[in-house]
Amino acid sequence: MDLRCEIICVGTELLLGDIVNTNSHFITKSLAEIGIDVYYHTVVGDNFERLTRAIENSFNRGMNLIITSGGLGPTDDDITKECISKYFNLNLVSHEESLKNIEKFVKSSRDNLTDANLKQGYVPEGSIVMKNLKGTAPGIIIENEDKIVINLPGPPSELYDMFNNLVKPYLKNKSECKYYSEFLRLYGTNEGDINGILSDLFENSVQTLAPYVGKDDLVLRITTKCRNDEEGRDVISKLKEEVYKRVGKFIYAEGEVNVEELLYMELKKRNFKISFGESLTAGMLSSRFVNVSGASEFFEESFITYSNESKMKNLSVNFETLERFGAVSSDTAKEMAIGVLNRTSSQVSISTTGVAGPNESEGKKPGVVYIAVCVLGEVYVKELNIIGDRMRIRERATFDALVFAYEILKNMKI
Incomplete structure (x- = not known):
C-alpha cells in the first residue's frame, strides 16, 4: 500500500509555544525508516471545528494516513477521538481493557476514579485499541476503506513507547519498502559552495541528495527507497562515489556520530591518552570530550591557561615567544601543546588560543584562532x-x- 501521511499534533499549548513539538520530529523520522512518506505537518489548537477541518483538508489533498498526537486526555478540551468519530460517523463505546488499565494507573496515585478518567476508556466503535503502558490514554487505529487514522497520546514518553512497539509493526505490514540513508559529514566549507559543486546531483530522481546545516558541520544525506539495507547501499553507491570525487576533501566522517566519539575511538585504537591546554576555549574542549561514555579511560588532564602568566607557569610557554609573537599566535599554540605533553603522561595534546571578541586583541580581529595538536x-x-x-x-x-x-x-599508521 502506498501510504501518504500527514501528522496532526493537537494542543493549544503547542501554538502558544509552551511546549516544543518533538512528537512530529520523532514520528517523521520513524516513518522514514519504514519507507512511509510524510507530506504535511499540521498543528491545531483544542478546537473541535478547526480539528475537524484539518482532518477533512488532509484527506481532500490526497492523504490516506493521518497520525495525530495529543487530545486523548480526560479533560473537556481533549477532543481528538471525538472529532475522528464524528468524521467517520462512529459511536464511542466503552473498552473494558482500557478501563481496567486506567483504574490501575489512577489508583496507584489516588483512591477514586472520576468521570473524566472514564472518558478515556471510550473508543470509536470497531477501532483497533493499543494499550498504553506508560499512561492512561489508549491509542486508537481506525481503518475506513482506503483511509487510516492513528490517534496517539501527547506525552512523548507514552507516544514513543506506543509507536515503537505497536504502531511501527502495524505500519510495516502496510508498506512494502523502507528508506535507506547514509550521512556524509563535512567541515571547512559551507552550504552555498557545496550547492554550487553538487547542484546537478540534487536533481536525481532515484536517490535524494540533501544538504543540511548541523550544529557544528554540514551534513549531506543520501536517501533511497528500497526493500532492504543491502539494496539501498547498492542503489546509492554510484552517487556516493561521485560526491566523494567532488567534495571528498571536506568529508571528515560518515554516519550520525559526534566528533568527540570519533576522536575517542582513534585514541582507543592506539591506547593513547589525551590532555588539553585551553586559553580561548576555557574548558570547552575537555567538557565536550567527557560527553563520551568511557572518556575517563583516555582523558588525563586539562589546563586552562587564560593569562600569559598562567601559560608560562603551567605550560612553560617562553616569555620571549609571548613578547615577540603574542598569546594569539601559532608559536604560542605550539608551545602550549608541547607544554601539555611535558606536564602529563599523555601521547596527544590539543591547545587553543585566539580572540573571542567582541574587541580586538594584540591587533588581531575577533575570530582569529590557533589550534595546535x-x-x-x-x-x-x-x-x-x-x-x-x-x-x-x-x-x-x-x-x-x-x-x-x-x-x-x-591518517597515522597504527
Missing part, C-alpha cells in the same frame, strides 16, 4: 578565521580542534 612530540598547527559572536567563535574553535586531532590520528 601534538602527537608523540610532533606538532601540527592550524589557523582559523571564524565569523560569529563570542560564543560561536569558542564553540566553533572547540569543534575544529577536535576534528583536527581526529584527522591527524586517523
